[in-house]
Amino acid sequence: MNGPTPHRIVEPGLDVVLAVRAEVLRRGTPSSDPRYARDEEPDTLHLAIEVAGLVVGVSTWMPETFPARPDALAVRLRGMAVRDTHRGMGWGAILLAAGLERAAASGAAIAWAAARDGAMPFYEGLGWRVEGEGFLDEVTGLGHHHMWVAIAPLTP
Numbered sequence: 001m002n003g004p005t006p007h008r009i010v011e012p013g014l015d016v017v018l019a020v021r022a023e024v025l026r027r028g029t030p031s032s033d034p035r036y037a038r039d040e041e042p043d044t045l046h047l048a049i050e051v052a053g054l055v056v057g058v059s060t061w062m063p064e065t066f067p068a069r070p071d072a073l074a075v076r077l078r079g080m081a082v083r084d085t086h087r088g089m090g091w092g093a094i095l096l097a098a099g100l101e102r103a104a105a106s107g108a109a110i111a112w113a114a115a116r117d118g119a120m121p122f123y124e125g126l127g128w129r130v131e132g133e134g135f136l137d138e139v140t141g142l143g144h145h146h147m148w149v150a151i152a153p154l155t156p
């Protein structure tokens with residue numbers, strides 16, 4: 001999947017994260033502002049994947065209760081974005097796995113996201129499940145669904 005190209009998971013500066021988010025997630029939307037309210041909080045983790053020295057994908061992970069499972073310690077994924085030039089090569093899956101590993105290590109039982117409908121097959125293919133009805137995101141105007149995955153045994 002990722003072939004022989006050297007890659008590594010890094011914790012980039014927020015400026016790098018914002019640049020990739022703006023390029024991937026804001027182009028063609030009514031908003032040009034790629035920031036999230038909790039980007040600079042100390043328990044927010046920004047993770048990127050670097051391929052041959054170039055950041056090709058970013059993701060942001062923050063503790064936040066999943067509304068459908070308020071009992072479970074949860075981490076929310078936001079701003080998952082892989083540059084056009086590097087899509088479909090497995091980098092997004094590697095970055096997602098790295099974030100989930102860290103979320104599990106932090107003690108979380110669930111990871112969740114408000115996923116763009118266009119990205120749902122990506123998450124579903126990696127074992128995430130849809131929760132609830134779809135909704136329109138007010139920043140991008142795009143259809144979204146809540147999706148989640150268990151990363152530790154859950155109480156039924």
Ligand SMILES: CC(C)(COP(=O)(O)OP(=O)(O)OC[C@H]1O[C@@H](n2cnc3c(N)ncnc32)[C@H](O)[C@@H]1OP(=O)(O)O)[C@@H](O)C(=O)NCCC(=O)NCCS
Pocket residue numbers: 024025079080081082083086087088089090091092093094113114115116118119120121122123125
């Ligand atoms: C969604 C995204 C992060 C996936 O990253 P990626 O590096 O392209 O994904 P990968 O190459 O690791 O794909 C892993 C698997 O998911 C599949 N997949 C990825 N994106 C897909 C999509 N949009 N639709 C259908 N399948 C998809 C791949 O084909 C691959 O399947 P395989 O393992 O059977 O070969 C990336 O396409 C992206 O940034 N898209 C635009 C922004 C976006 O929608 N971000 C998510 C916001 S919630």
